[in-house]
Amino acid sequence: MKTVRKSIFPEAEDTWASIAARELTDTSQEDAVAKIQSWNLHVFARRAPDDDAPRAGNPILPSDVIFLEAPLTA
Amino acid sequence: MLDMIIKNGQIIDGTGASAYNADVAIKDGKIVEVGQIDQPAAREVDANGLVVSPGFIDPHTHFDAQLLWDGAAKPAIEHGVTTIVPGNCSLSLAPLKAEHRMKLVGMFNQIEEMPHIAFEEGVEWNWETFDEFVQRIKQDLMINVAPLVGHSVLRLWVMGQASMHRQADETEIADMQKLLRECLDAGAIGLSTSFVDMDERLQPVPSRYATPHELDALCEVLKEYDRILQVVHEFFDTDLTIARIDQLADLSRKHDITTTLSPLFVNADNFDGVDRIMSRIDEQMDAGARVWPQVQTRPIDISFCFAIPSLLFMRLRTWYSVIRFGTVESIVAAFKDKDQRAKMVAEAQPMMKLWQGLILRQVKTEANQQYVGKTLTQIAESRGTDALNVMIDLSLEEDLDAHFLAADMGHNNDAKVGSLLTHPNVMIGASDGGAHILSFSTYGDTGYLFSRFVRETPTMSLEAAVKKVTADPAEIWGIQDRGLLKPGYAADITIFDAKTIDRGEEYYVQDVPGDGYRYVRDSIGVNTVVIGGDIAYTHAEGYTDAANGQIIGGRA
Numbered sequence: 102m103k104t105v106r107k108s109i110f111p112e113a114e115d116t117w118a119s120i121a122a123r124e125l126t127d128t129s130q131e132d133a134v135a136k137i138q139s140w141n142l143h144v145f146a147r148r149a150p151d152d153d154a155p156r157a158g159n160p161i162l163p164s165d166v167i168f169l170e171a172p173l174t175a
Numbered sequence: 176m177l178d179m180i181i182k183n184g185q186i187i188d189g190t191g192a193s194a195y196n197a198d199v200a201i202k203d204g205k206i207v208e209v210g211q212i213d214q215p216a217a218r219e220v221d222a223n224g225l226v227v228s229p230g231f232i233d234p235h236t237h238f239d240a241q242l243l244w245d246g247a248a249k250p251a252i253e254h255g256v257t258t259i260v261p262g263n264c265s266l267s268l269a270p271l272k273a274e275h276r277m278k279l280v281g282m283f284n285q286i287e288e289m290p291h292i293a294f295e296e297g298v299e300w301n302w303e304t305f306d307e308f309v310q311r312i313k314q315d316l317m318i319n320v321a322p323l324v325g326h327s328v329l330r331l332w333v334m335g336q337a338s339m340h341r342q343a344d345e346t347e348i349a350d351m352q353k354l355l356r357e358c359l360d361a362g363a364i365g366l367s368t369s370f371v372d373m374d375e376r377l378q379p380v381p382s383r384y385a386t387p388h389e390l391d392a393l394c395e396v397l398k399e400y401d402r403i404l405q406v407v408h409e410f411f412d413t414d415l416t417i418a419r420i421d422q423l424a425d426l427s428r429k430h431d432i433t434t435t436l437s438p439l440f441v442n443a444d445n446f447d448g449v450d451r452i453m454s455r456i457d458e459q460m461d462a463g464a465r466v467w468p469q470v471q472t473r474p475i476d477i478s479f480c481f482a483i484p485s486l487l488f489m490r491l492r493t494w495y496s497v498i499r500f501g502t503v504e505s506i507v508a509a510f511k512d513k514d515q516r517a518k519m520v521a522e523a524q525p526m527m528k529l530w531q532g533l534i535l536r537q538v539k540t541e542a543n544q545q546y547v548g549k550t551l552t553q554i555a556e557s558r559g560t561d562a563l564n565v566m567i568d569l570s571l572e573e574d575l576d577a578h579f580l581a582a583d584m585g586h587n588n589d590a591k592v593g594s595l596l597t598h599p600n601v602m603i604g605a606s607d608g609g610a611h612i613l614s615f616s617t618y619g620d621t622g623y624l625f626s627r628f629v630r631e632t633p634t635m636s637l638e639a640a641v642k643k644v645t646a647d648p649a650e651i652w653g654i655q656d657r658g659l660l661k662p663g664y665a666a667d668i669t670i671f672d673a674k675t676i677d678r679g680e681e682y683y684v685q686d687v688p689g690d691g692y693r694y695v696r697d698s699i700g701v702n703t704v705v706i707g708g709d710i711a712y713t714h715a716e717g718y719t720d721a722a723n724g725q726i727i728g729g730r731a
Contacts (some may be wrong), residue, residue: 102458105421106414110387113342143412148377155340162379162385163342164370166409166418 230257409432
């Protein structure tokens, strides 16, 4: 099959930081988080739960697709 | 003696085979013969000059609520539809504990625009389980119903409030599996889930808090029953759609189940994206997966008036906050407030091209009838203002009862849409019948298929079009003994004029419980609709009191 944009499903309690640490091991944490956020605007632009809500501040849902690279056509 | 004979029709049997002239004999709700028939019958229908085809199947609807007060799911039947699939997009009305009723009403209101008052005045809440719901809608059922059970309501039943903010543990997943089995035993044709929908708080619906592991576990149950998984995916993004296709393909191969995702739209800016999506579908189908994208026939258009929140304003924060929870009085006050109006006009200015193209479609005052059918650009020119301000002015003059049409907002390139509709790996669907009732009419997609893509463009043969809305969806969804004109099959039959079949003009009608409104379309060219061996509708006399609709639960 043709190569498609690399993606994962988040693991339990995943955050931007935990995904970055696990998936982009050759990149500094700060850069890795920034890159992953920029590749996943469909999640990053989502309003995160309020501070007093469960999953406070974390917009990532268990069913989300998280891309690990930029669009292949870019 | 036969119960009914349909004489001298042009038979298009749903297989895609060429049309031929013959009679159809019906007995005990079944087709007993197709050919030259001389037996006597209690009733004879003359189909001379008309097409006789299997009844159409609409695989993507949200008629769940309407079925509680209207067993015909009007106006679906008059458009030739004899079987509908409600419960799509993770939302069904069962199983549902009493304490969650208002939550689900909120979701139906937010996602499908079904007014709260319709539930209050049109619904007697006398069910909790899926079986009880099925028994409830079976009373007075005229149309066949193949109901999906929604993933969000499974979670709500098992997890309660927690379904709206966390993943399930193994015990809860096992409970959901058990509950799904009960629903499938009671007649559910499959499971629906959503990766995109928001609830009434504008928070993700419960199904979006499910892990892939949870969905996989539910697909294990679908495998036991050979039932289907329906998904509404991130249809606005090509790469996300492809990722979902791959996810569904893996589930399909692992569990040997059929999956379908909807909708797939063609817009001016995504031709390449649609090609990439279909290329991936073809690859996955070739690799043994069953992943069927649903494509609707009609272009996207949206009608609105300011008395009702419209999808069109969701991205304009000030407008949406005024409209979403406002009353007529508060919205009028906002439009009349100089500062508030200025703020709203400024916010909507970047979308001026959209406002300029809007068509005024309905008003109540005599003075403004002269403008009906004209664009806001034309009206604005005659009044010496701009389209945005004339939209507000007209709304104020009509006490917000001025209706505007945003036509051709996408999915309107006939060549590209036609190439999808004829694609062997595409299912025609995604009508959304019964949903978005305050934004557009979701009825008449079958008529539009024949008028636009058989007669006018033309893109496909009459026989191919009939197959696409009869035998193909029956096979994909596991709807047994329907979709073909063949002895032994259910006598669900649509008789129509191939030269005129079409959808009528959209109009606004007050026929929803609680004096509510919706946009509908009448049918054109559909002569007679037979369901379960009885006439359910004729063009001449309208709906009958036949109530032969069945609950169809998929492959045995």
